[in-house]
Amino acid sequence: MKLQRVAVTGLLAMSAGLLSAPLPALAQGAKPPAQITVTNMRSVPLTLFEIATGGDQPRLVGKIAKPLAPGKSIAVKLNKPAGCSYFVLARFDDAVESDAEGMDLCKDRVIRLTE
16 A cells, blocks of 8 residues: 655655655745645545644644545645644555655645555
């Protein structure tokens, strides 16, 4: 199972973990988004999806309220986002789990979850 990052333009798709931290020059001046879009491209429901800040005292800033069916998308509102780098956790009905640390949500506002 892969967690992919897709740029808003839809032109950039990267597997999770390829970009562990944003470059400081690129992160300067970037604003955290008010929401991101999550698309479940797997064949099983997404049962848990959480976005948290990084660091020693992570804070939950977004999550899904109910399972997301295969092939469906949802907008996830971020509660008081701070910065661009976040920890993302996804868990599916078949007990498969994926996480990504250092996701740059200022740059990649669409997360596509795939097999």
